[in-house]
Amino acid sequence: YDSALAAFSNLLENYPNSRLADQAQYRLAMIYLKSHYYELAAKSFKKVIENFPESGLKAESQFGIATLYFNLLQFHKAIDIFKQLSKEFRGEDIGCRAKYQLGWCYFKLNEEEKAVKNFNDIIGDCPDNKLKEEAQLWLGDYYYKNSNYKEAKRYFYDIIKEKPKCEASVKAYFWLGCIYREENALDLAREQFETICTNFPTHSLAPQALLEEVDILLDESQYDEAILKAKRVISSYPESNLVNLAYEKIAYAYKGKSDYRQAIEYFRKAKGKIESDANAKLQYEIADCYNIQKKTKEALSEYMKVIYNYPESKYWVKEARLKCGEIYEAEGELHKAEKMYEKLLELDIDSSREVTSRLNKIRERMKANH
Template identity: 25%
Template sequence: MMHKKYYLSVWLALLTALSPFNLYADWVWSPELGKFVSPKEDDTRDNSSQQLEYALELYKQKQYDKAVTELETLIKDFPASRVAPEAQYRLGTVYEEKGDYFKALKAYQKMIEVYPQNDRFEEVIEREFKLGNLFLSGKKGKLFGVEIRPAFPIAVQAFEHIVKFAPYGSFGDQAQFSLAAAQKKAGQFDAAMQSFQDVLDNYPQSSLVEKARYELAETAYFRSIAQNRDERALEKASEQVQGFMQNYPGAPGTEKAAKIREEIDEKNAEKNYQIGLYYEKQNFVQSAIIYYKDVAKRYPHTQSGAKAENRLLALKQPVEYLASQRDALDAELDDTKKRLAGLSESADPVEREALERKLARL
């Protein structure tokens, strides 16, 4: 009977010891590890704060590589720690100090995505914006320690990220404008035009609206040059330039816009003049006259406009045209003779020879 009581008491003791309540009675939730832990475990695993302090001390001592290692280990081992956002932020600053701006950018972007509620959010957005401008200026990113990454695509990526995660923050309109500028520099003209248009549509009160309107016009012109066989591209450029000049007649970019407009007119005039010339050579005189008239009327200030006017005169009034050409030729001939006769014996032989050749040609 005594043996039965003994075994029963041992059995009850074992059950109590192995009870789930007893197994987890001393366990607590660790925000550092993101799980329940037992205080009996090795205390060195729950040391994110000390590890951050150690990493910052390494940073102060300019031991940047070691600081990076410590910070990356902390973020990996303690992703839910209350100091993890600060570690992610510090990782970006260390990379900046090292001059590895691409990795710094990536570190800041991760912080924005993983810890959007962090108190440093606006500061990180500002840092990302400044790095974007650095790449926009032509600074290349490092790959295996060598600056070979193309700059403008990285700038595009940086500004796109800001527009996505903080469109109406302190740098929203600036990031949108800079995104367009980076796309323009990268030769992404269609994307740049849309991004400049987004400045106008999404930030109508921004101080950058006027500048965006001009850049939109200029980008449309560059696009037309890149797509020289696309007539619609040239028309679009003309529309954008005209819109800017009408909406902002006294803006600083008006003079430059006017020059772009002149270049567009020259291209349009030359294109239509060549069509007229083609018809004339094929003996489709009436068709040629239609194109020459259009060029002379719409683009009188261009070189092709003047040439079209001459062709019209030649086709519609050949006698008068030939007479005017003969008169001009006689005047040039007389002028050349006078200049040649006025040369002294010691005159430059090269000049004399040039005048003699011209006289023979005339």
């Protein structure tokens, strides 16, 4: 922005009476606003209003000041300006934008009824404005989060009916899929997600929609179809950040099929390179696959990787130590089991009573052996 700032400042200083002066002053204000220099932005917007009262940018500058107040969480001040603009320019673009922001102000102040009314007003006042769909999405999302699925569906279906190919329709299909899933209408849920994949395959929500279908299939133990769907994510969206998640879901499908070799392979593929709870969980799953097969040596080795490679993942370290203790105990390696359980108690875990009980039993066995 530095070169633009210099250019606009130079124009205002050297050519204050230029026919472009109001635009330069406004652009200057917008740069300050986007750069979070709110005091300078406010001064620049006010100069547009005071020095160029006939400018078409006067209303935009008022909107800019209101936006500034919104960003500063001064919602009551923002409301005064947005309300004025929405009345003065009702149905016009700036009036619709002001009405939209007004709704957000009320929502931020927990005045939800007023927020809902404002977003509904946009639907009536701004029939040809893109913000109409945004308002419908907001209302659908609002009712969805409040578990009023009937109302949520009404808004989402209105978007699809009115503009079936618009950006908002893709989101509407996605939310409808989520609603039907909540209602356990799984066929209808899959239908919504599949519509996104079929009709909007290049949309950013398409791989996510595929994985939502995969989740439904996993819940229904339809493992083979789940694997095919997840592999579609990998093949069709290789650059997506959801590829690792697709690998993980394939792994769970194979685990569900008791194909532990394949499950382990895909859990390994799903792991990222950074130390994280997600990777600690995947490492734990690898160990668990070996443990289920009674391959205790391999299981112990993999559980140890959780403990030593992901020390910050307290939950999974705890679970891994617990499993190691159980294996050592079952194998009769009581001293090793004792050490594992002692380490667990140092972690200040919720299950300390259970661990203490196990520890006491082990020590009794060790005494009896001696």
